[in-house]
Amino acid sequence: MQDREDRIIDITIEDEMKSAYIDYSMSVIVSRALPDVRDGFKPVHRRVLYAMNEDGNTYDKPTRKCASAVGQVMKYYHPHGDSSIYGTLVRLAQPWNLRYPLVQGQGNFGSIDGDSPAAMRYTESRLNKLASEMLRDIEKDTVDFQNNFDDSTTEPTVLPARFPNLLVNGSAGIAVGMATNMAPHNLGESIDACVAYIDSKGDIDVAGLMSYIKAPDFPTGGFIYGYAGVREAFETGRGRIIIRSRCEIEVHNNHERIIVTEIPYQVNKSELVKSIADLINDKKLDGISGIADESNRKGIRIVIDVKRDANSGVVLNKLYKMTALQSSFSVNNIALVKQRPEDRQGRPQLLNLRDLIHHFIEHRHDVVYRRTQYDLRKAEERVHILEGLIIAVDNIDEVIRIIRAASEPQEAIEQLMVRFNLSLLQARAIVDMRLRALTGLERDKLRAEYEALVKEIAHLKALLADKELRAALIREELLEIKEKYADERRSEIIYAAEEFNPEDFYADDEMIITISHHGYIKRTPLSEFRSQARGGVGAKGSDTRDEDFIEYIYSASMHATMLLFTQMGRCYWLKVYEIPEGAKNTKGRALQNLLNFEPGDRVNAFIRVKNLTKDQDFVSSHYLLFCTKRGVIKKTLLEAYSRPRANGIIAINLAEGDQLVDVALTNGRKEVLIANRNGRAVRFAEDAVRATGRNAMGVRGMTLDEDGRDEVVGMLAVEADTEETILVVSEQGYGKRSLVEDYRKTNRGTKGVKTLNITDKTGELVAFSAITDEHDLMIINRSGITIRVHARDISVQGRATQGVRIIDLKKRGDEIASVCRVLTEEDEPELSEELDPTATSVAPELAEGTATQDQLPQELLDRAMDEDLNK
Template identity: 40%
Template sequence: MSVIKKVNDYVENIIESSVVELFSDRFARYSKYIIQERALPDARDGLKPVQRRILYAMQQLGMFHNKPYKKSARIAGEVMGKYHPHGDSSIYEAMVRLSQDFKMRALLIDMHGNNGSIDGDSAAAMRYTEARLSKAAEALLADIEKRTVPFVPNFDDEELEPTVLPAKFPNLLVNGATGISAGYATKIPPHNFTEVVDATIAYLDNDQITFKEITKYIKGPDFPTGGIVQGKEGILQALETGAGKVMIRAKADIEEISKSQDCIVITEIPYEVNKADLVKAIDVLRIDKKIDDILEVRDESDQQGLRIAIDLKKGADAQLMLNLLYKSTDLQVSYNYNMVAILNHRPVLVGVLPILKAYVDHQKDVITNRSNYELEKAQKRQHIVDGLIKMVSILDGVIKAIRDSQNKQNAKESIMELFGFTDMQAEAIVTLQLYRLSNTDILALEQESDSLGDKIKELDHILSSEHALRRVIKRELIDISKVLGDPRRTQIEEEIETIKIDEKDLISDEKVMIGITKDGYVKRASSRSYQATLSAGLKQDDVLIFEKEVNTLDTLLLFTNLGNYIFLPVYKIDEQKWKDLGVYINNITPIAHDERLIDVLLVNSFKDNDYVLLATKQGMMKQSKLSDFEVTRYYKPMKCMKLSGYDELVSIDYGQKDDIISISKNGYVLRYKTDDLPLYGLQAGGVKGMNIGSQDELVSSLYVRDRDDFIMLTSRGHVIKDIVEELPVYSRNRRGILVIEHLKSNPHECVDAARLSKAQQKENVEVLIVTKNYALKTTVSELKYSGNKFGKKMYDDAELGNGYMIKIEDALEDVDLPKKEKKVINKPKDTIKVVDLLKEEEIMTKDHKKIHLNRFDLFDDNDE
């Protein structure tokens, strides 16, 4: 408090104010300043204050388009010292932009030297470059000396500067504007000079013109860099309201290098896109292999114009590559109109009609002010000329009166008193040079008087007639359009083309090796890496359950025990070496901690009108369309079957056939017609396909033909071969018949099964037998056995672990081979009819007891 008291003793006037009020007041004033005096253009001349001050200062220095260049540093210094109280760098940057032919549609400054480039290179320092006004800038400044626009004192009250330029053309629409201020921003594209002038003339002819009629003249933006603008609707909306969106697309041609190789050539790029960054972005796509078909990117731009050459690989689809580049790079960008300008000292979002009205109203003021100035000047001159003509008729008396005078003032008073001249006429007479007194000069004076009379009449007519005033504006617009107008550079297209690219179209068609392990590791390797590697890289105790050469355009469906599947396009798998472990599935798609892979399905096309068979451990089954498995977003596992309780998905099969067989762990097999199993969607849980006992579980369900065999893998490493045709056909939801005899100790439990067709046997295809920690590769011929009801022992389960999976490779031509005719053997009447007997799962004995039938009840023990 003592410090405050001491301060109060020395301060006479203390103004108390809250911080909120102070900040609010100061920021409001600051915002008003940067809105009106810095960042936003005036609707009348289309210039920001710094641009206006630069042009006016150059005009005052006499730096016209036909005069020598002067140093940019001198101009910046002149502007900074007299008109613009800011740093020279901001002034020079504004100068540079006004001189860049890739930013301005009508250049306002003609700069000599390095003024930057479309590659984003900055201009040379102002001490190196030189500049002068362009013809367009002179048109903006024309008649400024004729009191056409208001002037105000500069920042130190030592100079006067214009608040707006006369502007002989609508610069705001021709050159556009960009800027950001407090709470406001502006983004107005440049337009074609001739079109804007034609629209202005149409407005002059009819100030009640409709927006629809104006759009007949202004087609849309016309960028200095050319390009293609798409979206007529967005253009119309922007021209009407001031806000709208269009797409700007580079102009490209496809040139043929050879019969099978093309080159994309870019000759025009979107407005305000950095060419060097664009070329780099395209090359990065090539380096990162996001677009494999790009061979090389070259910037071939020179004095002849812009040119970016993109060489494609042989056989590449050039149009597809171009569309991809449009979608992935700045070869196509959006442009959002935000036509904010200062109108009546306020920032306003305006369409084209209010801008034209503001410009025409401004031109009326300019022409009116100029006409008043010229009228006053003409009237003064005519008054003087009339006095000179009068003087010639009394020349001798005038000369005598002047000679008799003591000085100039006395001479003026004498001739005014003697001959009735006005002060202005007398001043002209006494300052007249003697050679003007010749006889021929009187003729010139009389001609000048007549000319001045005509001019005064014309100016009076302009000032008194609105129609005449509009005619003058129109004539001057036509004249300036002939000098500065040029053809349109930007092409306008009606609709915005929606680019839809199937990612598969970008993938080169090639063969690769895919390996998927039991523990969920996925790897993709080139055929060369596969052939050069003796053994695949695997984690300890892990084995491959899928190892196949596939196409990069194929898709893998990885099914899990929790009723999910993972949609995995081959091209999405990162390429590695075959000796690498691969990528864990959880790093590709997150799965639950207790989720594991059970099978893999390779799909070439989802357009195949085929079905997938799904079965759970508790015997729930269904068929689903293969096409239902195709998805576009695959960032997580997809549901393929609804499970209940502790049930798990254990089996999938593909390729619908007439029959289905289901095999349980305890060796029961049920065969029924495929038509009995309903078709469900992926979210459904299915129906009971096989009746599973309390101590049993389903291990596999297969599509089969009646002439097929099927192979069962047991937990003890045996393979048991059986015949589909010998299985009775039941309805679904039955237990089936027993095909693997039960043993009290160390029983053979079925762990998996596979269909074996005649074609597979004929081609002797490869067989993969997987244990808990080992994979055994063999062929179909090695599965043959005789005389053992428990099949053939394929490996020592004590060393390699329990059985896990059996897979038989598909035949090249998997067709049902014709049946061979069997010899008919006459059997005794008391021979048991096996097939008829097996039609019943349970039979009644003589003592009226029900027993469950199995195949082994039909044979004696010595026939095992």
């Protein structure tokens, strides 16, 4: 009884639970869930590869049943059940899971749709060539071995690993209190980074390594969208990487459809298709008429049919936002690192890119050193034997006499040792020597082998003594791996913003932007306006407040940036999609609610640029040309206005009483024409105006009449060889077109020549524009009436003529407020106010880059080039 009580140890349950949980945690962390930083494997992966290699299940032999490999692993190394072992074996063979698979599978190994593999009794496998590089030289005492679970054999604690497998194939695992999620990378890029680390002798930072490894390279391809997460992951070991599917828009049976050929890493394809279908059925995703999965063994192909009235680009961006077509990969680079060589187990550590490469290179140094020691030992042993054989060959007659005289082999060995001062190994080798070694050829071979081994021993000793020589050898072996197995990147990088751009949710359609006299602005689709014959009375274009009227009308695409210039010389920025949309007969929204105007200021000029903040070459080679009411002109680089500010900036310094009239975007080589209310115009070369800073006042461009009423009404900047004609329109609806050549060149600052014969019937000049036959005119009068007129219907006349009536104002008794040119459309039939919603303008789509040259006729291409709308 006393003995029984002595065997009972009293402990507190809290201490026991704490101790047991810590033991369990360490077991999971070290022996199950986290990879070793040196070879990138968890124990189960390492055991599968080692067991298959030991069993001869290699790439140069036929495949064998997976059940055989699983049985070997479970029998000797991994007593945790066959399902976990087979799952590991399967994953090592799946090309959508591993960037570089290490097992070659035959049979059903599952699919990217999440299908389970066939049972292991049906499937076959073997190691592939790349896996052999992970195990190469393992027989040369390059790594430590430990007893297996039942001490019946030994297993390696790490593999020699000739390439950085952890970096190349990544890893994922959930331990206790921590997890790892490491992205795969391109083999060639990873080796280049390792070589750069070796060349710099470790004196290279993460930024330097990133010049070789641009980003992760996922096995399923796709696009890495944005670079901030990649940089953060490389620098800190943690980051969030956005992955987008590879999608193309193609036309089929006169309607568009989205073709998905690559999906994000670790996304289940069938679940993705189902989620899109559910969104369509639940009416949460508009614009899609159907979806089909046409994938086969050649690759992924998901077909998404887009409705005829929907924009494919907008639908695709909604899919990116609402479905797994765009996913994120959260990097968490935690791996086991041995703090000291004598440590039995590694410790979890968060690693950046440099850390991963550093630990791999150090592992390779250790492997090469131990391999060199092994090779040196074997070479010295062989040299020792060869020395004895050479002595025997040189004294062959006496050797033969001793052997013939001996009664047994042992006696011969002992006599040879005494006679020639040989070791036991040498004497035994002589006794075992075959008679063919006595031939002259064999004697020469012995001496050649001896000399080669002597040189090899010297080289091996040099390797052991010089770390730089070992580094050069590691470098050479890495480049050999790259030459054999490297391939191209699959994941492309898009250096873009991480979040969705608001532009992604707006089709890049052409819009008509109208601004009223009191500063109300709106955008209306160009298709809502219809063409009328010259002299028509027009259609109601906008309802305005009392005493208000439409004063300005412009065309621009939804994604363009609008630079708005006020009469007080300030510049503001506004995206077209930020302008509220309204029908033709609505008044819009006050600009004061959109921009921070100063009291009493108003917009009276704008420039539309497609990529203001992105196209540095464009903004640094183009200019803004300003013209004021008093005839002052100024030229400044567009770059000075490419950094938007919420409160606007000073665009031009104005003299007291002066106002900004017009602004033009130029390339520095255009002809400038300025017209005044009294019907005169001046023409001069743009280079007559020197480029100045943003805050400059400018120089005189045109001398005005001293009648107290004269002022500039417009400025044009045209190419010297332009085919455009100069349009002038008077207050009472008269207008004409004239050739640019009709305006003779004069010096800057002169009064110019007559451009319109001003009479009481015509009224003063109100519009001055450059057009071709391919344009329409949008004419707005002060009562808000809109009319669209074909420019080809307006005759070309001399510059001093009166012109023809282009709009009938007598029925309303008002005056023309503004005239704007737009790209022409085919005449539409007379419609009610409910216009055809499918009416579109094809040429603006080309001009803004949403159509390709092979989709549109040449005349539209030429027109777009003339318009300079590609920016």
